[in-house]
Amino acid sequence: MQTLAVMVTTPPHSNLTTTAIDYIECAIQKGIKVIGVFFYQDGVLNASSYLSLPNDEYQSIKQWQRLNKEYDLPLHICVTAGEKRGLTDEIDDQTGKKTQTNINDAFILSGLGELVELSSKADRVVQL
Amino acid sequence: MQTLAVMVTTPPHSNLTTTAIDYIECAIQKGIKVIGVFFYQDGVLNASSYLSLPNDEYQSIKQWQRLNKEYDLPLHICVTAGEKRGLTDEIDDQTGKKTQTNINDAFILSGLGELVELSSKADRVVQL
Amino acid sequence: MINKKQSIAILNSTAPFASTNGKDALDLALIFGSYEQNTSLFFQGDGVYQLVKKQSPDKISTKDYLKTFAAFEFYDIKHIYVCAASLDQRALSDDFHIDNVTVLTTSEFSKELHARKIILRF
Amino acid sequence: MINKKQSIAILNSTAPFASTNGKDALDLALIFGSYEQNTSLFFQGDGVYQLVKKQSPDKISTKDYLKTFAAFEFYDIKHIYVCAASLDQRALSDDFHIDNVTVLTTSEFSKELHARKIILRF
Amino acid sequence: MTILHLIRSSAFSSNDLKQCISNIEHYDNVVLLDDGCYNINHPLMKQLQDKSSMINLYIVKDHAQARAVNFDDISKEVLNSITMTELVALTFSNDSVVTWQ
């Protein structure tokens, strides 16, 4: 079985991200094993749980969630790129407690090492 | 007194934003009245309260806070652009209550009408 | 309160779909127009692709924000200018998906731009 | 576990400060290198500005991430290639702020790029 | 080793296509997608067409049609229109992929 890893660097409100989603779904339906998507640079914004795109626009976040659920597709977001863009996995409110995350559940916070791992395992790595 | 409004469209991790901050501070020190900064497109990311830039990098967020505090500089972020990038002024947690904001206190959520108002009042509008 | 009318140029230089520039510029144009500011739209460079007829954004799952261009008159957008040289370079005709577009030479385009008090470019 | 070594090209095509592309590419190169992948850096187009000597990022309040280039050897980065034509077009010399940079003709540059299994461009 | 080149930007705005062309070798595949479809009418297209005996050149049909980019008058021997699924296939028939965006 052919394996594929994808690096996404474009934000949810760009049509380039729609292309990435389309490409990944076509790959899966063609029988390619997509071993993971790594979100880097502005790509991490796809994981924001407070994202609100107008109802009549393409809902990239819902598409990512669907791909994650239907096909068990791992969605990794780069922790450093996330922090630079306001995405964090622990928020200290006034009480100093770790409360909630602003990252959507379909996504996993990962280090850059995860991309190395995906790259070492995949037959092809595509940047979209 | 000469008046100025500035529209910022670049994110906090870009050096172009450093230029905007530098320009605005020079204007204020020169005796120009900067009546407001309007953050649009990726510029809204400057307002994220969970932003974490590496300590040894330029802290644009602290600079915006300082300009806001020292000079009473109004910082408006566009609500629509904010929503597209995960910034919101009310977060419903499990209890359904309006709890906290992920927007830094130095910034005000505003509609596009605010930019029209700034434009109608300022002697010059500069996009940076 | 909006205490004086300004002449505003919204200068479009980006193709419609890959970035939100076109949509963001449109939103600005409509709001300036609805506040009765003297608002004009300028299309140059890849921005002229926003005016091309028979686009089908549905083929790439994108909302057709270009449809809203039909509402320019309603929003009191004064002028819509397009740069002839930019059309020529891209082998595009002057057959646009909206009416009342004025095709200008590079020199005329520049002069109209210079007549505005505020210029925002996307 | 990292179960096989891949040859990786990180292709730099952006100038250093206005975007984070250069820094983001550097971070990738260092991590691939530290995991003992066969990693090479390629500089072409405006990416060659990252190699220019005597830059002073402090003048624009920016951290000098270019300093980290000195650590390439430590991180086991195999090769650093730069496109001669890109240097020429920008009137730049081959006097770089790091050692062990190989200047290649356009054709050699392309051939080296083709020898890599994974190519990531910034 | 052959490269699959993905051209995602307009050469009227950016330098990406020009850089891509300097990195094309025999048997490479070049695909115009997203805003890359606009390049059909760019002067650099001639350089790509001149290489058509040594490379294969493709355009993603839906991306071109979305933009009203008409490629009917270009011979199929020079430019092939493909679907996204065919793009996936090209990913595996080449040895590596570079995205010019």
Place this chain on the structure above:
Amino acid sequence: MTILHLIRSSAFSSNDLKQCISNIEHYDNVVLLDDGCYNINHPLMKQLQDKSSMINLYIVKDHAQARAVNFDDISKEVLNSITMTELVALTFSNDSVVTWQ
């Protein structure tokens, strides 16, 4: 009415400078800042210099020095080096501002 043109991008990568040049009129001011400083060595610079009798051309000194862009061999009659404070002054000595970025 004169325009202050702010050039913030490299003409080696983007089409912005070319578009700017087509919109320059007599008495306009043009400033190279940020990555726009790289344009000192771009062929389009000649077109700007040829206009130097009808426009004023500036470069933000700190931005050029940060990038090791050397403009010493360009006559001060053609290119003036300025500070950010002087850029603010230019904002008000022109009627409007366009940012090419």
